[in-house]
Amino acid sequence: MNSVEIRKRFLSWFAERGHAVLPSSSLVPANDPTLFFTNAGMVQFKDIFTGAQRSEHRRATTSQKCMRVSGKHNDLENVGRTRRHHTLFEMLGNFSFGDYFKEEAIPFAWDLLTRGYGIEKERLWVTIFESDDEAAEIWMKKVGVPAERVQRLGAADNFWSMGDTGPCGPCTEIHYDFGSEISDDTRGPAGGDDRYVEIWNLVFMQYEQAADGTRTNLPRPSIDTGMGLERLATVLQRKLTNYDTDLFQPLIQQAAELSGVPYGRDAEHDVAMRVIADHARAAAFLVADGVMPSNEERGYVLRRVMRRAIRYGVKLGMSKPFLYKSADRVVSMMGADYPELIERRSFIQEVIRGEEERFSETLDKGLVLLDRELEQRPAVLHGDVVFKLYDTFGFPSDLTQLIAAERGIEVDIEGYKTSMEAQKAKARASWKGSGEQAVPELHRELANIFDATEFLGYTAEHASATVQAILRGGERVASLEAGERGQIIVSETPFYAESGGQVGDHGEILFDGGRFEVTDTQKGHGDLVVHIGQLIEGTLRESQKVRLVVDSERRDRTRLNHTATHLLHAALRQVLGDHVMQKGSSVDPNRLRFDFSHHKPMTAHELQEVEEIVYRNILANEAVSADVMPIEEARALGAMALFGEKYGDNVRVIRVGDYSKELCGGTHTKRSGDIGLFRVLSESGVAAGVRRVEAVTGIEALRFTRERDAGAAAAADRLRVPVQQLDDAVERLQSDRRRLEKELEAARRELARATAGDVLARAKEINGVKVLAMEIPGDATTLRDEADRLRDQLGSGLVVLGSRSTGAVLVIAAATKDLAGKRVHAGNIVRELARMVGGGGGGRPDMAQAGGPNIDALPDALERVYALVQG
Numbered sequence: 001m002n003s004v005e006i007r008k009r010f011l012s013w014f015a016e017r018g019h020a021v022l023p024s025s026s027l028v029p030a031n032d033p034t035l036f037f038t039n040a041g042m043v044q045f046k047d048i049f050t051g052a053q054r055s056e057h058r059r060a061t062t063s064q065k066c067m068r069v070s071g072k073h074n075d076l077e078n079v080g081r082t083r084r085h086h087t088l089f090e091m092l093g094n095f096s097f098g099d100y101f102k103e104e105a106i107p108f109a110w111d112l113l114t115r116g117y118g119i120e121k122e123r124l125w126v127t128i129f130e131s132d133d134e135a136a137e138i139w140m141k142k143v144g145v146p147a148e149r150v151q152r153l154g155a156a157d158n159f160w161s162m163g164d165t166g167p168c169g170p171c172t173e174i175h176y177d178f179g180s181e182i183s184d185d186t187r188g189p190a191g192g193d194d195r196y197v198e199i200w201n202l203v204f205m206q207y208e209q210a211a212d213g214t215r216t217n218l219p220r221p222s223i224d225t226g227m228g229l230e231r232l233a234t235v236l237q238r239k240l241t242n243y244d245t246d247l248f249q250p251l252i253q254q255a256a257e258l259s260g261v262p263y264g265r266d267a268e269h270d271v272a273m274r275v276i277a278d279h280a281r282a283a284a285f286l287v288a289d290g291v292m293p294s295n296e297e298r299g300y301v302l303r304r305v306m307r308r309a310i311r312y313g314v315k316l317g318m319s320k321p322f323l324y325k326s327a328d329r330v331v332s333m334m335g336a337d338y339p340e341l342i343e344r345r346s347f348i349q350e351v352i353r354g355e356e357e358r359f360s361e362t363l364d365k366g367l368v369l370l371d372r373e374l375e376q377r378p379a380v381l382h383g384d385v386v387f388k389l390y391d392t393f394g395f396p397s398d399l400t401q402l403i404a405a406e407r408g409i410e411v412d413i414e415g416y417k418t419s420m421e422a423q424k425a426k427a428r429a430s431w432k433g434s435g436e437q438a439v440p441e442l443h444r445e446l447a448n449i450f451d452a453t454e455f456l457g458y459t460a461e462h463a464s465a466t467v468q469a470i471l472r473g474g475e476r477v478a479s480l481e482a483g484e485r486g487q488i489i490v491s492e493t494p495f496y497a498e499s500g501g502q503v504g505d506h507g508e509i510l511f512d513g514g515r516f517e518v519t520d521t522q523k524g525h526g527d528l529v530v531h532i533g534q535l536i537e538g539t540l541r542e543s544q545k546v547r548l549v550v551d552s553e554r555r556d557r558t559r560l561n562h563t564a565t566h567l568l569h570a571a572l573r574q575v576l577g578d579h580v581m582q583k584g585s586s587v588d589p590n591r592l593r594f595d596f597s598h599h600k601p602m603t604a605h606e607l608q609e610v611e612e613i614v615y616r617n618i619l620a621n622e623a624v625s626a627d628v629m630p631i632e633e634a635r636a637l638g639a640m641a642l643f644g645e646k647y648g649d650n651v652r653v654i655r656v657g658d659y660s661k662e663l664c665g666g667t668h669t670k671r672s673g674d675i676g677l678f679r680v681l682s683e684s685g686v687a688a689g690v691r692r693v694e695a696v697t698g699i700e701a702l703r704f705t706r707e708r709d710a711g712a713a714a715a716a717d718r719l720r721v722p723v724q725q726l727d728d729a730v731e732r733l734q735s736d737r738r739r740l741e742k743e744l745e746a747a748r749r750e751l752a753r754a755t756a757g758d759v760l761a762r763a764k765e766i767n768g769v770k771v772l773a774m775e776i777p778g779d780a781t782t783l784r785d786e787a788d789r790l791r792d793q794l795g796s797g798l799v800v801l802g803s804r805s806t807g808a809v810l811v812i813a814a815a816t817k818d819l820a821g822k823r824v825h826a827g828n829i830v831r832e833l834a835r836m837v838g839g840g841g842g843g844r845p846d847m848a849q850a851g852g853p854n855i856d857a858l859p860d861a862l863e864r865v866y867a868l869v870q871g
Contacts, residue, residue, distance in 0.1 A: 001117070001236050001237070001510070002103060002237075002246050003229060003233045003245065003246050003247045003525070004301070004336070004337070004814065005173065006117075006229060006232055006233055006236060007063050007090070007092065007229060007337065007341075009117070010063065010092045010112070010227075011061055011062075011092075011186035013112050013116050014059075014061035014094045014108070015061065015549045017059075017108065018058075019057075019059040019060055019061040019090050019094055019095075020056075020057040020059065020060045020061070020349070020649075021060075021062070022044075022057075022060050022061070022062050023062070023340065024062060024063060024064045024065045025038060025043065025044035025064065026038065026289045026290075027065055027066075027067050027285060027286060027289045027291070028289055028290065028291065028298065029043055029044075030044075033415060036064055036067075036069075036297070036300070036301060036716050037066070037067035037068075037300055038064065038065070038067065038300075039066050039067060039068050040066060040091060040226055041062055041064040041066070041091040041092075041093030041095075041225075041226050042093070042095065042203075042224040042226070043064075044064070045063075045095055045097070045224075048097050049097075049167050049222055049224065049441070050166055050167060051142055051156055051444075051448075052444065052447075052525060052526070053279070053526070054526070055097045056648050056649050057097065057516065057649075058096070058097055058098070058099035059094070059095065059096055059097070059099050059100070060095045060097070061092075061093065061095070061607045062093055062095075062096045063090050063091070063092050063093075063229065064090065064091045064092075064093060064286055064336070065088065065089075065090055065338065066088070066089055066090070066091050067087060067088055067282065067283070067285075067286070067301075068086075068087065068089070069087045069301050069304075069305060069767065070114050076108075076304075076305070076308070078273040079274070079275055079278050079279070079340060080272070080278060080312075081271055083234075083240065083241040083242060083243075084197065084228075084230065084231055084234070084241065084242045086230060086242070086278050086281075087278055087279060087281075087282040087305055088278070088281045088282040088285055088286075089228055089229070089230050090228070090229035090230070091226045091227065091228060091229070091741065092226070092227045092229055092413070093224070093225050093227070094108065094225050094234070095222070095223060095224055095225070096222055096223035096460075097220075097222055097472075098134075098219075098220030098221070098222055100223065101187075101204065101206075101221050101222075101223060102134055102135055102138055102204055103138055103142070103225075103482035105202055105204070105223045105225065106135065106138045106139060106142070106143060106144065106172065106202065107138075107143060107371065109174060109200055109202060109225065110124075110143050110145075110174075112198070113174065113236030116527070117232075117236055119176070119235060119236070121145075123174060123176055123177045123179075123288060124145070124148045124149070124174055124175070124177070125146055125149045125150075125151065125174075125175040125176075125177060125188050125189050125196060126139050126149060126151070126153070126172060126173070126174055126175070127148060127150075127151045127152070127153050127157065127158055127172065127173045127175065127189050127190065128152055128153070128158060128170070128172045129152070129153070129155070129158040129159050129171065129172070130133065130152040130153060130154055130155075130158070130171070130443075131170075131202075132152075132158075132170040134529065135147065135170065135172050135204070136150060136152070136487070138207035138837055139172070149188065151188055151189060151190040153189075155189060155412050155818075157173075158170060158171050158172065158173065158727035159171065159443040160203045160205075161209060161450075164209070164211065165209055165210060166208065166209060167205045167207070167208060167209075167222070168207050168208075168209045168215070169203060169204040169205045169206040169207050169221070170204055170206075171201055171202055171203040171204060172201075172202050173189070173198045173200065173201050173203075174198070174199055174200040174201075174202075175188075175189040175196045175197060175198050175199065175229075176196070176197050176199050176235050177195060177196055178195050178197060178240060179195065180194075180195075181193040181240060182194055182240070182549050183195045185623040189718070195375070197231060198219070198231075198529070199227055199228065199231050199232055199235060199252075200225065200226070200227040200854060201225065201227070202223065202225045202508065203223070203224040203225065203226075204221065204223065205221060205222040205223070205224060206218055206221040207219065207362055214707060215345065215401065223555060224334055228248055229247070230242040230245065230248075233245040233246070233247055243274045243277065243531065244621070247333075247412040248274070248277045248278070250329060250333060251276070251277035251280055251333075252273045252274060252276075252277045252323070252328065253279070253479055254326060254329055255272075255273040255276045255277060255316070255322075255326065256273060258318060258322050258325065258326075259273075259313070259316035259317055259318050259322075260317070261273075261316050261317065268315070269315075269316060271312075272313070272315050272316050274311075274397075274488050275308065275309055275312045276309050276313060276322075276323070276326055277326070277587075279305050279308060279309035279323075280304075280309065280323060280326035280327045280329070280330050281330050281334075282305050283302065283305060283306050283309070283323065283348075283352055283353075283778070284327040284328075284330040284331060284341060284348050285330075285338070285341070286302045287302070287344070287347065287348045287351050287352065288338070288340045288343075288344045289340070290581050290583060291598050291727075292351065292597065292599065292687075292689020292690065293306060293348070293351070293355045293689070294687065294689065295806050296687070299344075299687070299689070303355065305459070306323060306352065306355050306356075306359075307355075307359050309323050309326075310323055310356055310359050310360075310363075311363075314363070314634055321353050321356035321357060321360075322356075323352055323356055324348075324349045324350075324352040324353040324356065327348055327349065327352050328348070328349055329465050330347070331345050331348065333505030341792065343578060344579050344581075346578075346579065347577065347579025348575065348577070348579075348601065350579070351599055351664040351689070354599065358413075360504055362393050363393065365390070365393060366389055366393025368408065369385075369388075369389065370389060370395070370403060371384050371728055374403070374404060374409060375405050378409060379409070379410070379825070380409070380410045380411070380412050381400070381409055381410070381411045381412060381415040382402050382412050382415060383411075383412035383413065383414065383415015383418060383419055384415060384416075384419055385589070386400050386411055386412065386413070386415070386416040386419075387415075387416050387419035387420060390416070390420075391419075397413065397416055401413075408607070409501075418801060419580055433569065442471065442474065442475070442476060442547070443524040443528065443530075444526075445526045446469055446476075446489065446524065446525065446526075446528060447524065447525035447526025447527075447528055448526075449469075450468050450469070450489065450491075450526075450528060451530035452490060452526060452527035452528065453489065453490065453491070453527065453528050454491065454492035454493070454494055455491055455492075455493065455494075455496070455497075455529065456493065456494045457494040457495060457496050457505070457550065457667060458626065458667065460494045461494050461549070461550040461552050461555065462494060462547065462548060462549045462550065463492060463493065463494045463547075464489060464545065464546070464547055464548075464645040465490040465491045465492045465493060465545075465546055465548060466491045466543060466544070466545060466546070467488060467489075467490055467540065467541070467542050467544045467546055468489045468490055468491055468542070468543075469489040469542060470486055470487070470488060470489075470540065470541075470542055471486055471488075471530075472484060472485070472486040472487075478537045478541060478542055479539055479540060479541040479542070480516075480539070480540045480541075481513070481539055481830045482535050482536065482537050482538060482539070483534070483535065483536065484534070484535055485532075485533070485534045485535075486532075486533075486534075486535065487531065487532050487627060488509060488516060488518075488530070488531040488533075488540070489524065489528055489530060489531070489532045490509075490529075490530070490531070490546065490548065491747050493521075493529050493531070494548055494550050495507060495518065495521040495529060495531060495548060495550055496521060496550075496666070496667055497521045497522055497529045497530070498520070498522055498523065499520065499665060499666075500522055500585075501556060501565070501584065501585030501586055501587050501666075502562055502587045502666040502667070503523045503558065503587065503588045503589075504520050504521030504522055504532075505518070505550050505551065505588070506518055506519055506521075506550075506551040506821065507548065507549050507550040507551045508548075508549045508551075509531060509533075509540075509546050509547070509549075510546065510547040510548075510549060511540060511545065511546045511547065512523075512538075512543055513537070513538040513541065513811040514535065514536075514537050514538015514540055515535075515536045515537050515538065516531070516533055516534070516535050516536065516540055516765070517533045517534050517535075518531045518532065519532060519533045519534070520533070527642040528851070531548075532644050540863075554589045555667065557589035557590070557667075557698060557699075558587060558589050558667065559586060559667050559668055559669050559674075560589065560674065560675045560676070560697040560698045561587045561589070561592040561667060561696075561697050562587045562592070562664075562666045562667060562668055563624055563656065563668045563672065563674075563675060564592060564614065564618075564675050564678055564695065564697045565585055565587055565592045565594055565652075565661055566654060566656055566660045566662050566664070566668075567613075567614045567617050567618070567656060567659070567672065567675075567678075568594055568610065568614055568695065569582055569596070569640065569662065570640075570656075570659055571609075571610045571613040571614050571617075572594075572596055572598075572610055572693070572797070574613060575609050575610050576598055576602070578595060579598070580596050580597060580598060580614075580689055581595055581597045582594070582595070582596055582640070583596055583690050587666070590696070590700055591681070591694060591695065591696045591700060592694070592695050592696070592697070593692060593693075593694050594692065594693050594694075594695075595686060595690055595691070595692045596690070596691055596692075597689055597690060597691075598689070598690075598691045599689050601683065602683045602693075607680055607683055607693075608742050610680070610693075611678065611679070613679050614678045615677075615678050617657070617659050618673055618675045618676070618677075618678060619673070620657065620672060620673075621671050621672055621673030622656050622657030622659065622671065622672045622673075623657065623670070623671055624654065624655070624656050624668050624669050624670055624671055624672060625654070625655045625657075626652055626653070626654055626668065627652070627653050627655070628651070628652050628653075628737050629650065629651065629652055629653060630649060630650055630651075631647055631648070631649060631650065631651045631663075634651050634653050634663060637653065637661055638661055639651075639653045639661040639662055639663050640661065640662045640663065641662075641663045646665060646779070647803075649791065651663045652664060652665055654666075654668055654868075656672050657672065674695050675698065676697065676698045676699075676702075677697060677698060677701035677702055677705070678695060678696075678697050678701055679692060679695060679696055679697075679701040679704050679705060680694070680695045681694040681695055681696060681704065682694045712726060716729075721732075730816070745781075745782070748777065748779075748782050749776050749778070749782055749785060749786070751777055751778075752837075753808055761799065762793060764866060766866055766869040766870050767823075767869065767870060767871070768823075769796075769797060769798060769823055769824060769869055770794050770796065770798070771797060771798045771800075771865060771866055771869050772790060772794065772797065772798070772799050772800070773799075773801075773802075773862040773863070773865035773866065774798040774800075774801060774802070774862065775801070775802045775803065775804070775858060775862060776801055776803060777803060777805045778803050779803070779805065779806055780810055780812070780849065782803075783801045783802075783803055783810055783812040784812055784849075785846075787799050787801050787812045787813070787814040788814060789814055790814075791814045791815070792843040794816065795816070796819060797814075797815075797816055797819070797852065798814070798815045798817045798824050798826070798829075798865075798869065799813070799814045799815075800812070800813045800814075800829065800830075800862065800865045801835075802858045802861065802862050804855045804858055807855070808839075808851060808852065809837040809839065809851055809852045809853070809854065809855055809857070809858050809861075810849070810850075810851050811830055811833050811834070811837070811849065811850045811851065811858075811861070812830075812847075812848075812849050813826035813827075813829050813833075813839070813843075813847070813849075814826060814846065814847050815829045815847075816846075817820050817846060820844075820846035821845035821846070824845075824869060825845045826843060826844065826845055826846055826847055826848040827842045827843040827844055827845060829865065829868050829869075830842060830843065830846070830848040830850035831848075831850065832864070832868060833850055833861045833862075833864065833865070834850035834851070834852055835853045836852075836854075836856070836857050836860065836861040836864060837850075837852030837853070837855075837857045837858060837861055838853050838854040839850040839851045839852025839853060839854075840852070
């Protein structure tokens, strides 16, 4: 059974048993600020398990893409060396949200493994939590597993908790016995031998744990299970390692073909090919989910994974980019089950190849640093050097050890580990999470009392409602007095709560004898809408009848920007490519901001093309429609989804004619022509692989255009040319400036030469070396040019020039080739001078540069040159 069939059978097995088959969520968690990456199937359901969100399903099943390369689940260094460690893996899971429990979950799993997949019952062992008699009875009496193959283990192995507080419970694990081919150990999973491998973990969430450690029974116990597809494929395909399955072998064989190195003949070469196969999978999926290589957070993890694969490719003799080809094979193998790979195929290749080319340059620099350190023949290569090679240039410690060993030099691995731990601690301290704000506990309580607030704002901007709750200072109160600030929750509202990038509405809540000014609208817990503001007059009480009135003018201007954002998104994809994905947005009454995935700045021509496409769609005055439909129907329609957003079974699709289709819950214009005018303000980079476009619409776009026209007119007037000739006039000014700068530089050089005077007459001979140390005016370029000229005039000797013309000290040292590195070393000399002037510097034996802030110390520093040569 191949891996595609294994995955399909799992999902269909549970679909036949009433489970909704749901798609994998992104590797970037949308609802858990504590995680770098999705590392388990239950992550997308965390809010359901904690009670923060209501589920549309009682039962669900998924095949979830997961990453474990950070935190306590960091498997990176083991990848390629063990039978089953990976960075990216797929977790098959079935979930019950208060529906069935142990008595159904255990037989479900056993029946699928033994009947659905045909695994021999005699090969399966079970572990349970030491005090879980209920699970033991189900396994032995209902399922029929012999008592000798049911083992009780402690909390470290068979008890699961979400954290210090919250849902928790015992779990049971199903293990596969690989037999005597691995070892003769017959103790079962409890013995810890590699012969017995866990393939499925069933978690029974039945308790709520309080901060003091006490546990109470949950009213609706739930089930969370997880089984690694890679391990299951190993079992079903009769292999001993995951890397021998069809999930990895095509990638390993491709690496062998690209490198010309056969697989299976050399242990270290085999490790390299397994690493490449594993890391190509991770890189392809991460880039497809919008992660870009960078030096921060998730992007840093991706960069390290890719560079690790590239380094192993170098070990196999691959000097040209290859990883992008491996990643493309991943797309071919898995794109049918993960369509985002197909959608972003060209982008995945482009990003990975670009990183390979950049790392090739960095790798060369790292080798130069390592060679320089090893040339000094240290007894031990310091750990901080090993760490710098790893952290800055991407060298793994084992590669550094290999190169050092070839020269008979040991490596300070303990020092390296100390530096590594310090860096990890720093990373943990700086990690800000996914940006999700903590939900106040009071909002959680209210969500359990009241149903979700009904939103009326798609068709109305005013409505009548009843006040359900009033909050002041983090507490629920019975009433609010004039002048007090608070939060109001009502039964239904036309006010749009901030979400999807659109800001919350402003307006008023009116009642007999009073008025509450709404200055923000936010989503509370459980889809409650919270109206934030101040009571201007009267006394507002719970259960009071009120009239809600949205600020229509502000809402209208926000509508223009939101619909324009959809057109902008579509235009960017049309111009730049289908790799463009929304990474964030902000839509308010004054402007729009749109962040998207793209790896380089947009050109002026591309920006003009995007702006024109948007404007043509505005002129077409297309109808803007909103339709609610099943999510699968929306996807088939080609509707774009917001990156990282979670969607239910039914979604709202906004269409602007046939040009733009997006899943969106925001407010929009009725026709595209309502936008009126659209102008791009700027395009910039906000993070590695993320660009930002800011724009304005309607009256704000008109104001922007007028201001720009006025500025151009003023500049043309000052240059005394028509506006149409402004560009030519500026070009003439720039040309004149360049000419004058060249003339000024030539004058400076002449002045420097005049100051230098008779070189031969002023040079001193120290130990047979002619030395000239003097101060001249000029910047670094001038000093460097003069040092070269004077060195040539000396024929053999050392020239050291200093300057204070820029307000700080500059020092240049130049030695002739016959002396450099033998009698004198320019780099060592300027380092000594740099200390005297309070700065730093260095360089080659024949040419070096330094600087510092202490200008008064320059004369003494130049005089010191002669003593340094004297020795």
